[in-house]
Amino acid sequence: MINDLDGIDWASLGRAGGAAGDVSGWLRGMVSPDPDVREKAFAGFCSAALHHGSVYPSTVASLPFLFAMAHDPATPDRAGVVTLLLNIGREAADAEETCAVIVGEDGEESSIYPDTARLIRERVADFVACTRDADPRVRAASIEGLGLFLDDAEHAVALRENRLVEQSGAAERELVVRTTADLALRLPEAAMPARAWLDALAESTATDPDTRLAALVHRARCAPDAIDDQTVPTAFSLAYSELLLNINRSRVVCRFPRQAG
Template identity: 55%
Template sequence: MINDIGSVAWASVGHAYGPADDVPQWLRGMTSPDSEVRDKAFSSFYSAAHHQGDVYSCTVASLPFLFAMADDSSTPDRSRVVALLVSIGREAAERHGPGVICFDINGEQSTAHEDTAAIMRERGEAFVVYACNADAQLRSGAIPGLGLFLDDAERAVSVLQKQLEAEGGITERLLVVRTMADLALRLPAARKPARAWFDALADGVEVDADIRLAAIVQRARCAPESLDDTTLPTAIELLRQITPAPRHDNSGGEAGSRGPSGVYVHGRARP
């Protein structure tokens, strides 16, 4: 599909600095075998077509090509493309809503956010595929999309629950827990099953302390009524469990990491 870039009238759509006739070279650059070319292409796209996180008419026009790259296993920086898609979609979802009116750089009313949000929801299932990829970086970039773009609450909850079981890395597992809260905050139909899942994780004696603590935090975020007299003591105990014990030096004092002043954060001060 990258060969069809020329079929778009890029000069008629804009980015933060004017007509977007330079966007095709950035999109092509993202697929270059040269890493420096790719880095420059991504940087240029973020600077103009996704300037300060915003979405423009050219950003909408770029989505089919970005999805084509993300779907292609031969794309060199596939994980960066997926992360870019999630960033674009998140911005559109946050800015698009009832009563929200957006304008383009010419001061004219724009549907870029609305159009982007619709496309991302239409392609929601693509993020399920990305999140199940063998590449951990690709999964990390895709997981937030499960909470942002899947509109079937039951489906989204099920996918996230299975994803937590499938993930081996703590970073990805914590990201799944946070994404479940994002989903619950976005879709009312997901709140009850998400709350039950958080409860099960928070109370699970065989669940890793990191995940139990994350479940408590995210449950409080999307269900503040869950806070009770046991929440703080439980959280403190879990923090103790996941905090590494201080190392001891040969002189009997505690050794730790150096602070900005050159002294050790833990244990005896050193010159």
């Protein structure tokens, strides 16, 4: 799809500081085999089309190409592309309520933030697919998208349970737990099952202390009224247990040579 970039009149679209004639070049650079070129391309795109979190017409026009890159196995840094999509969606979602309509310098009204958030939500299946990706970096980058963009509470709860079972890394498990809290805060119909699941996870002795601590913290985050006199002691206990586990994992047994005589 990257070959279709020339079919868009980028120079007629806006970006930070003016016309977006250079945005297509940044998009091409993102799939370069040269790491330095890719790094400059991501930085250039963010400076031009996501400057300080602002969304522009060129940003919206880039979305189909970014989604195509995210799903193309030939893309060298798919995790970086998924993260970029996540950042665009997050900025649009955060701004859509306060900036439902913005007025440009020419006096023309625009609903670009809610429109962009809607477009990202319509592609939430892409984030769901990426959570099953073989690359752990792609999975980690996409998990947060479920909490931000998935509007089907029942589907979200089922996905959350499956992802925790499948994700073996502590960092990914923490992301699943945090995403569950995001869902509880954003979707009222997901709040009760999400809180119950976090409670059960925090109390599960079959779960590692780090994940249990994350569940306890995020349970308090999405239901601060449920914090009681056992919350803090339990958090300290789990943190101490995880500290001991880490010490045991990193302990080195030193063997000293036996002295003669």
